[in-house]
Amino acid sequence: MDIKRNIRAICSSLPESVKLVAVSKFHPVESIKEAYEAGQRIFGESRVQELTAKQPVLPEDIEWHFIGTLQTNKVRYIAPFISMIQSVDSIRLLQEINRRAGECNRIIHVLIEVHIAEEDSKHGFSPDECKSLFTQKTLRQFPGVRVCGLMGMATFTDDADRIRREFGILRNLFKEIKSMPDTDKDIFTELSMGMSDDYNTAIEEGSTMIRIGTGIFGTREY
Numbered sequence: 001m002d003i004k005r006n007i008r009a010i011c012s013s014l015p016e017s018v019k020l021v022a023v024s025k026f027h028p029v030e031s032i033k034e035a036y037e038a039g040q041r042i043f044g045e046s047r048v049q050e051l052t053a054k055q056p057v058l059p060e061d062i063e064w065h066f067i068g069t070l071q072t073n074k075v076r077y078i079a080p081f082i083s084m085i086q087s088v089d090s091i092r093l094l095q096e097i098n099r100r101a102g103e104c105n106r107i108i109h110v111l112i113e114v115h116i117a118e119e120d121s122k123h124g125f126s127p128d129e130c131k132s133l134f135t136q137k138t139l140r141q142f143p144g145v146r147v148c149g150l151m152g153m154a155t156f157t158d159d160a161d162r163i164r165r166e167f168g169i170l171r172n173l174f175k176e177i178k179s180m181p182d183t184d185k186d187i188f189t190e191l192s193m194g195m196s197d198d199y200n201t202a203i204e205e206g207s208t209m210i211r212i213g214t215g216i217f218g219t220r221e222y
């Protein structure tokens with residue numbers, strides 16, 4: 001894999017409004033350094049243990065995004081340095097992030113993960129549950145958490161129409177929440193959707209943040 005070339009190719013094709021998260025899970029520190037040398041600064045990881053091993057040995061100006069299932073008992077390990085937790089899928093997790101943010105004197109940026117795929121395996125709030133987080137002002141209880149937008153994953157399928165439809169559901173939800181009177185439009189700005197196989201569709205459907213692993217680093221060895 002020519003990591004630098006992949007990064008440059010993807011970045012040069014992106015609209016200016018779209019950020020690239022390089023998903024480095026299961027890839028070694030050396031691969032992350034290569035991507036960093038090509039100018040990449042935002043990296044996504046999905047396991048706490050792996051992230052806390054990598055973070056101290058890599059440059060400090062990397063913005064780490066957590067994108068995997070996060071157990072509440074592990075939030076404290078990443079709270080001191082994480083730039084964004086994209087995979088918030090429960091109120092309990094919001095509570096814990098809020099608590100740990102307070103301890104670190106930080107405000108932690110998060111995205112609410114929404115379940116848009118037809119598969120049961122994907123995590124996240126249903127669109128209705130997500131909406132009620134905002135309408136019921138639940139989020140006000142968590143001053144240490146800044147909700148910057150939504151994240152979602154489409155069904156793993158070859159059916160391009162279905163993928164587009166699912167991204168459309170997320171975009172409409174994002175717009176609806178953004179237009180609510182209590183939503184701060186300067187903060188609620190990110191719509192994280194699109195991975196290696198579907199990011200072009202995601203961008204057409206309004207993504208502001210794509211998360212690409214395989215397309216940069218090659219296949220993962222689990």
Ligand SMILES: *Cc1c(COP(=O)(O)O)cnc(C)c1O
Nearest residue numbers: 023067195196211212213214215
């Ligand atoms: C692994 C992962 C990605 C990257 O997937 P690729 O298909 O390798 O680009 C993106 N988002 C999430 C939430 C992931 O877990």
